[in-house]
Amino acid sequence: MSLFLASAGFGLVTAAVLAIAAVGFTMQFAVTDVLNLAYGAVMIASAFVAYAVNQAGASVWLGALAAVAAGSAGSVLLNLGIYTPFRRRGSAPVTMVIVSLGMTLIIEFGLQAIVGGTSVSYTMGQGPTLKAGGLVLTAVQLVIIGLSVVVMGAVHALLRYSKLGKAMRATAANRSLARACGVRTDRIVTLTWALTGALCGLAGTVFAMNNGSFGATSADLFLVVILAAVFLGGPGQAYGAMAGAVIVGLATEISAAYLTPSYKDVVAFGVLLVVMAARPGGVLGAVA
Amino acid sequence: MSSAQLFYAINLLVYAGVDIIACLGLSQQFGVAGVTNFGFIIFQAAGAYTAAALSLPASSANGGFQSYLGGWNLPWPIPWIAAAAAGGLVALPFAFLVGRRLRGDFAAVGLLVTAVMANLLVTNYRPLLNGSAGLSLVPAPLQGEYDPQGQGYQWLYAAGTLVLAAAAFWLVRRVTESPYGRSLRAMRDNDMVADALGKNLLALRAAMLVLGGALAGLSGAILVGFINLWAPSAWGYAETIVLFAAVIIGGAGNHRGAVLGAILVPVGFEEATRYIPPFGPPGLVEDLQWVAIGLLIVVFLWFRPQGILPERRRLTGGADGATGRLVTRSAPSTAGSADGGVMLRTADLTRDFGGVRAVAGVSIEVRRGTLTGLIGPNGAGKSTLLALLAGTLPASAGQVVYAGTDVTALPAYRRARLGLVRTFQLASEFKRLTVMENLLSAVPAHRGDSLTGALRGRRYWRADEEAATARARALLERFGLSRYADTYAGDLSGGQRRLTEIMRALMTEPSLLLLDEPMAGVHPRLAREIGGQLLGLCAEGMTILMVEHELAIMDEFCDPVIVMAEGTVLASGTMATLRARTDVVEAYLAG
Numbered sequence: 108m109s110l111f112l113a114s115a116g117f118g119l120v121t122a123a124v125l126a127i128a129a130v131g132f133t134m135q136f137a138v139t140d141v142l143n144l145a146y147g148a149v150m151i152a153s154a155f156v157a158y159a160v161n162q163a164g165a166s167v168w169l170g171a172l173a174a175v176a177a178g179s180a181g182s183v184l185l186n187l188g189i190y191t192p193f194r195r196r197g198s199a200p201v202t203m204v205i206v207s208l209g210m211t212l213i214i215e216f217g218l219q220a221i222v223g224g225t226s227v228s229y230t231m232g233q234g235p236t237l238k239a240g241g242l243v244l245t246a247v248q249l250v251i252i253g254l255s256v257v258v259m260g261a262v263h264a265l266l267r268y269s270k271l272g273k274a275m276r277a278t279a280a281n282r283s284l285a286r287a288c289g290v291r292t293d294r295i296v297t298l299t300w301a302l303t304g305a306l307c308g309l310a311g312t313v314f315a316m317n318n319g320s321f322g323a324t325s326a327d328l329f330l331v332v333i334l335a336a337v338f339l340g341g342p343g344q345a346y347g348a349m350a351g352a353v354i355v356g357l358a359t360e361i362s363a364a365y366l367t368p369s370y371k372d373v374v375a376f377g378v379l380l381v382v383m384a385a386r387p388g389g390v391l392g393a394v395a
Numbered sequence: 396m397s398s399a400q401l402f403y404a405i406n407l408l409v410y411a412g413v414d415i416i417a418c419l420g421l422s423q424q425f426g427v428a429g430v431t432n433f434g435f436i437i438f439q440a441a442g443a444y445t446a447a448a449l450s451l452p453a454s455s456a457n458g459g460f461q462s463y464l465g466g467w468n469l470p471w472p473i474p475w476i477a478a479a480a481a482g483g484l485v486a487l488p489f490a491f492l493v494g495r496r497l498r499g500d501f502a503a504v505g506l507l508v509t510a511v512m513a514n515l516l517v518t519n520y521r522p523l524l525n526g527s528a529g530l531s532l533v534p535a536p537l538q539g540e541y542d543p544q545g546q547g548y549q550w551l552y553a554a555g556t557l558v559l560a561a562a563a564f565w566l567v568r569r570v571t572e573s574p575y576g577r578s579l580r581a582m583r584d585n586d587m588v589a590d591a592l593g594k595n596l597l598a599l600r601a602a603m604l605v606l607g608g609a610l611a612g613l614s615g616a617i618l619v620g621f622i623n624l625w626a627p628s629a630w631g632y633a634e635t636i637v638l639f640a641a642v643i644i645g646g647a648g649n650h651r652g653a654v655l656g657a658i659l660v661p662v663g664f665e666e667a668t669r670y671i672p673p674f675g676p677p678g679l680v681e682d683l684q685w686v687a688i689g690l691l692i693v694v695f696l697w698f699r700p701q702g703i704l705p706e707r708r709r710l711t712g713g714a715d716g717a718t719g720r721l722v723t724r725s726a727p728s729t730a731g732s733a734d735g736g737v738m739l740r741t742a743d744l745t746r747d748f749g750g751v752r753a754v755a756g757v758s759i760e761v762r763r764g765t766l767t768g769l770i771g772p773n774g775a776g777k778s779t780l781l782a783l784l785a786g787t788l789p790a791s792a793g794q795v796v797y798a799g800t801d802v803t804a805l806p807a808y809r810r811a812r813l814g815l816v817r818t819f820q821l822a823s824e825f826k827r828l829t830v831m832e833n834l835l836s837a838v839p840a841h842r843g844d845s846l847t848g849a850l851r852g853r854r855y856w857r858a859d860e861e862a863a864t865a866r867a868r869a870l871l872e873r874f875g876l877s878r879y880a881d882t883y884a885g886d887l888s889g890g891q892r893r894l895t896e897i898m899r900a901l902m903t904e905p906s907l908l909l910l911d912e913p914m915a916g917v918h919p920r921l922a923r924e925i926g927g928q929l930l931g932l933c934a935e936g937m938t939i940l941m942v943e944h945e946l947a948i949m950d951e952f953c954d955p956v957i958v959m960a961e962g963t964v965l966a967s968g969t970m971a972t973l974r975a976r977t978d979v980v981e982a983y984l985a986g
Contacts, residue, residue: 142500144507189693198696200500201431205643206696208433208507208636212689220675220682328515331508342501369519376512380492383505387497 112241114364115357120248122356123255124313128329129336129348130262131306135182137279137343138299140200141190144207146333147326148214149185149304150311153178154321155222157312158229167229171312178308179301185210186300219323226320251313258306259349265302266345275299279343328372332359335375338382354378398546405549411662412556413618416563418641418657419650420610423567425639426647426706427576428603429583430493433635434506435611437513440630441485442478442612443619444524447533449474450620461525461532471536475616482612483605490604494597510632518627529626536620556617560654563610566850567650570606572709574835574843574856577828579603580648581836584825591785591819592837592903593811602846633685637661640692646702648827655704660691710881711831711864738763738907738938739784739815744793746779753779755962756793761907761940766933768953768970769942772982775959777942778820781909784940785817786810798906812839814906818896818913820942826885830876830895833884834867835860837902863902870898873928889916897925901932908932910941914948926952946970958982 132146156177157170193206234246244252266272277285278295286292314329315321336355340347355375363371417439424430448465469477489509493502518527535543535552542548570576582589582599590596619625637660645656668684695702739761746754754776761767771777782788784795786807795803797815805813825833841863842848843856853860871877874894879887884895897913910929914922926948929939943949949956950970957967960982966973973979 142504144504193697200498201429201503202696202700204431204500204503205639206693208639209689209692209696212633212636212685213693216682216685216689220679220686223676224678224682327511331511334504334508338501367519369515373512373516376508379508380505383497383501384491387501 109241110364111361113243114361116242116244116248117363118357118360120244120251120317120356121360122353123252124310124317125332125336125356126255126349126352127258127306127313128310128333129340129352130259130345131303131310132333133337133340133343133348134275134279134299134306134345135303136337137345138275138282138296139186139190139194141194141203141207142200142342143185143190144204144330145185145210145214146307147330148211148218149178149181149307150314150329151321151323151326152181152214152218152311153308154311154315155218155323156308157315158227161229161231167231167312167316170229171309174308174312175305176308178306178311179304182300182304182307183297187297191296215323215327222323224322226322226325228320229316231316247316251317254309254313258309262345271295271298331372331379332356332375335379335382338379338387341388401546402549405553407662407666408553409556409617409621411658412553412560413614413621414638414641414657414661415560415654416610416614416617417638418645418653418661419560419563419567420607420614421638422642422645422647422650422653423570423610424603424607426642426649426653427567427571427583428579428600429499429586430600430603430607431499431503432489432493432506432604432607433503433632433639434489434510434513435607435638436630436632436635437510438482438486438608438611439615439618440513440517440625441608441615442482443615443625443630444530445481445612446474446478446616447530447619447625448524449477450534450536451530451532452534461528461530462522463525463530464523468534471620475536475613475620478616479609479613482615483609485612486604486608487601490597490601493604494600507632507635510635514627514631527627529624529628530619531624533619533623533625535623552621556621559613559617563613564650564654567606567610569852570846570849571650573849573853574838574841574860575845575849577832577836578844580828581825581833583648584827585823587787588819588823588825589836590807591787591811591817592899593808593816593839595808606846636692637688640688640695642702643692643700644695644702646704646706648706649702649704652702652704652706656702660688664688706827708829708881708883709832711829736763737761738798739940740796741784742794742796744780744783744795745791746776746783746788747791752962754783757959757962757964759957759964759967761938763938764933764936765955766929766939766941766953768949768956769940769959770944770946770949770956771959771965774961776962777959778911780959781817781911781940781942785815785909787817811903814904815909816900816903816905816907817909818900818911820911820915822889822892822896824884824887824892824895824899826883828884829881830871830884830887831864831867831880833895833899834870834902835863837899838863838866839903867898867902870901874898874925890918890921893917894921894925905937907938907940910939910943912942912944914943914945922948923951 128150135141135143153174157167157174160170160173161167189206189210190203193203236243236245237249266276274290274295277290278292282292318325332355336351337348339355340351355378359371359374362374421432421435424432448463449467449469451463451466452468453466454462489506492505517524520526524530578594579599582594582596586596641656641660642653644660646652668680671680673680737760742758744754744757745752757780769777779788783790786805790803794801797810797813802810802813802815825836828836841856842859848856871880876891876894879891884892887895893913893916900908914925917925930952933939941953954969955967956970956973958965958973958979965982966976966979
């Protein structure tokens, strides 16, 4: 039982990191119809921005802010510089995925050329360890969970109550119709990339914190987990991605406790393939 | 040449041969059939591991420091043949991913993560294939009889590899330059339309996965027989991207391009970097190499998406004025007797999209030999009804009975093969096929339109091809498009595309043709001409159900006419009677 609770604690942290990442990924897909495989590479690049700030002597939380800014700016550039021109030309979705894979190589190995192939860690204290009813979490892990809850609340408020959120949903549902209704879709798409890029930067930093050490290619496997959460929730569905993140996060960590930890991502992979084969529209999408 | 240089030259030849075989497999899948297999490297790995496991002696006899499955010490060429078979067999289950109606990019991502995971599993689970250390001391073919280090052996190995590469080229060319290859290219350009024309997408894609997988497996066997070791680091998911870069740069859809790409990218590019003096910290050159591969892909897709050697246009030669009959299919025998001249009947046909009921309990009859019209305001459910009749969309409830047979559960391609064929409202030509190829792609029961038929060669299917070409020429003549026979369909004007689509549907020899706004965007004079042609076809025994907005066309050509509004049938009859009904006029005619 204590093993279960301990792993459930890890699962909650993973789910928190995953939720931030998956919501960003799925919203990019919703408005642009691009499965941006370079998402993981942008995450790690942002985590390294936080690392640079941290190395300069500042707190890692200040670094996280810099990572958010970097992820946001980088994603907007990626969309405006690469994806939008290809999309304007009418490139097929498959071509876009190939392009995003090419961008993954460029960003990831370009980063590795700069930072080198060894792993690094943030300089930070983990804070006091808190125990409650079998759950054991460090203060940092609690902060990550709290951050994630706040971010999900903010995304909910944005989509539900703000004009921007409505415009984003309209653009996602039918871009040309939204434009015909007076939504400035190009601006909405750019704003969406700025917002989701910020989520991507934050996700990268908390992923790096939670991992302990990280290198330029550390997000390769995590991208599989993100995809599993996104597809479980239905691609393009923000609420689905949140639910998918909780399920996949808990499932991978709890199974890691009972199986070998090196196979924990295989659970996410299994989820992804089963969902793709059986319900490509997502399992949770219709409910959420 | 010193012996070191000679050894290097032999190395390059073997690598070139291996990469050419792999790129040809990928070119067949991605360039010809449009299957974006981001997991291609798995199948090369499957072949390499199979060849290794079969040719290695039992693990204890090999020093006992490795653990692996197999170890049967089988003589060459069994391990190579088994490797090709393994590559194909391992690929087969993925048909469920690419063959279903899963978006091509989703399937590609599914295959990519499969490659990542397969590598992770083999790396971490040592008993299977010796984990991350991989298999070493893999015997070279016939190493008991000959000395693998000898120069004669090495030359023979290189020559044999190139012979197999040539054989692979011959194989994929034979498949591609056949009616079957034309179907593959049609599927690549627009899979939904190919489905509606009677192509079994699942079977086509599964066959391409297996063929490409077998070639990948063979390439892996050749490689492992030469370098004598195989480990997870040799088949990271990114290696697939290198092969994709090769095929894209060389020219997807052109097998010569795949050969060129294989020589330029995996061989040329990676070897060239050996001559750069090392600089920077260790690993920097490799990192920059990956960056360059990424850049090559993005830059080529932007500036020259067709590659260095674009897919060439297949010409059929000048028109020779041959004539052929337009309709040769005899009507299904059960029809006349069982259903009293009713060609198509629906009962309470319904389709829901989420909460919206687009088609709500439609029951109609279409009688043989009629040109039946279907009108209604936008959003009335006309196109959805057509999709339900043709099987493009599954029905939520209700029944479709065609020629006395309940076809409700049949997929689109099966209905098309029974003679129930549709066209689409949006442009649906196969863009990178010529007009003639578009027409020929629709021919049913062509001897060359199967993998075995294609492999048996031109002689086996030439007669069918000539008959089909004659029929296509006659159609082109009848619709006045003869001089566009060798033009890419993607380069036609809007009206010409509609005509091409109608002609293509006619090439299937349909008994019942479903036309979705065939005259939209067509010059009015031409529209009337088409109407006349359609009436002529009905007089020859065909039945047509046509969605159209232009009431003048309905007045002139269609009888009876069915009126739909809000998912239901409002009325049917001649246009004259419909114009007399106030509810119809209010719902549609006046608005």
